[in-house]
Amino acid sequence: MSRGARPASAGSANALELRGVSRLFGALAALSDITLSVQPGERRAVLGSNGAGKTTLFNCITGDFAPSSGIIRFFGEDVTAFPPYERIRRGLRRTYQISSLFAGLPVLDNVYLACRGVSRNRYSLLRPRRDDALVHAAEGLIDAVHLTAVKDQLVGELAYGQQRQLEIALALSGAPRFILFDEPAAGLSPTERRDLVHILTGLPAHIGYIIIEHDMDVALRVVESVTMMHNGRIFKEGRPDEIEADPEVQDLYLGGGHG
Ligand SMILES: Nc1ncnc2c1ncn2[C@@H]1O[C@H](COP(=O)(O)OP(=O)(O)OP(=O)(O)O)[C@@H](O)[C@H]1O
Numbered sequence: 275m276s277r278g279a280r281p282a283s284a285g286s287a288n289a290l291e292l293r294g295v296s297r298l299f300g301a302l303a304a305l306s307d308i309t310l311s312v313q314p315g316e317r318r319a320v321l322g323s324n325g326a327g328k329t330t331l332f333n334c335i336t337g338d339f340a341p342s343s344g345i346i347r348f349f350g351e352d353v354t355a356f357p358p359y360e361r362i363r364r365g366l367r368r369t370y371q372i373s374s375l376f377a378g379l380p381v382l383d384n385v386y387l388a389c390r391g392v393s394r395n396r397y398s399l400l401r402p403r404r405d406d407a408l409v410h411a412a413e414g415l416i417d418a419v420h421l422t423a424v425k426d427q428l429v430g431e432l433a434y435g436q437q438r439q440l441e442i443a444l445a446l447s448g449a450p451r452f453i454l455f456d457e458p459a460a461g462l463s464p465t466e467r468r469d470l471v472h473i474l475t476g477l478p479a480h481i482g483y484i485i486i487e488h489d490m491d492v493a494l495r496v497v498e499s500v501t502m503m504h505n506g507r508i509f510k511e512g513r514p515d516e517i518e519a520d521p522e523v524q525d526l527y528l529g530g531g532h533g
């Protein structure tokens with residue numbers, strides 16, 4: 275390679291870069307040769323029908339599953355072999371398709387514990403009282419997801435949509451640089467969906483994300499780029515308006531009576 279021809283990741287690194295990522299489950303290729311670049315602060319939707327490989331893509335990015343082949347870089351660093359907590363430490367977060375909250379604790383405690391979990395003192399045994407700075411941070415995140423009015427309520431008593439908002443607050447704990455949202459609008463009412471759009475578009479500009487979302491009204495409003503997946507492969511990328519107008523996309527996905 276000549277001195278001038280540096281790889282794209284060498285100067286200003288992409289937030290996320292996948293090169294030839296595949297994942298097999300037995301004979302099934304859930305992901306085939308995925309190559310994808312996302313810039314710092316970029317917001318992207320990954321769309322595709324059920325079983326397209328979207329959640330598997332997230333699992334490979336987070337380290338929950340190892341890819342069968344390929345390379346994953348996070349802000350220029352090869353994290354392919356890193357366990358999930360090493361990726362979290364570097365500022366990667368996710369939300370799950372299925373809720374994972376402490377239902378018996380108040381909202382504030384859930385977020386406080388998440389903030390403490392990613393803070394440097396998390397292994398300290400000498401922790402007689404609450405860390406006020408972390409309480410303050412937790413309250414800020416609760417405000418960012420519009421839950422201040424219910425911060426002292428038990429999570430199990432919240433409406434479903436509020437629980438999903440709380441999950442976003444957890445993903446925001448500890449200065450994330452990049453978040454993976456897996457179907458955050460699933461099961462939400464129209465009002466809750468509008469609230470979700472406000473929450474996502476109101477996130478600090480330096481936080482990039484990928485959102486998997488079947489609701490196009492939500493997905494296309496909160497991103498600047500779209501990746502379409504089908505049968506474990508990427509088959510199209512573009513801006514939201516390009517994707518919406520694309521006949522092939524409409525055939526395969528938008529008009530497909532998708533559940
Ligand atoms: N742990 C697993 N073991 C075996 N097969 C799996 C596993 N996880 C996913 N798969 C299969 O891989 C394919 C992709 O699944 P994945 O969950 O990534 O799809 P998805 O695009 O997220 O779909 P949905 O929109 O329904 O959430 C599917 O055929 C699925 O059955």
Ligand SMILES: [Mg+2]
Nearest residue numbers: 328329330371
């Ligand atoms: Mg999925």
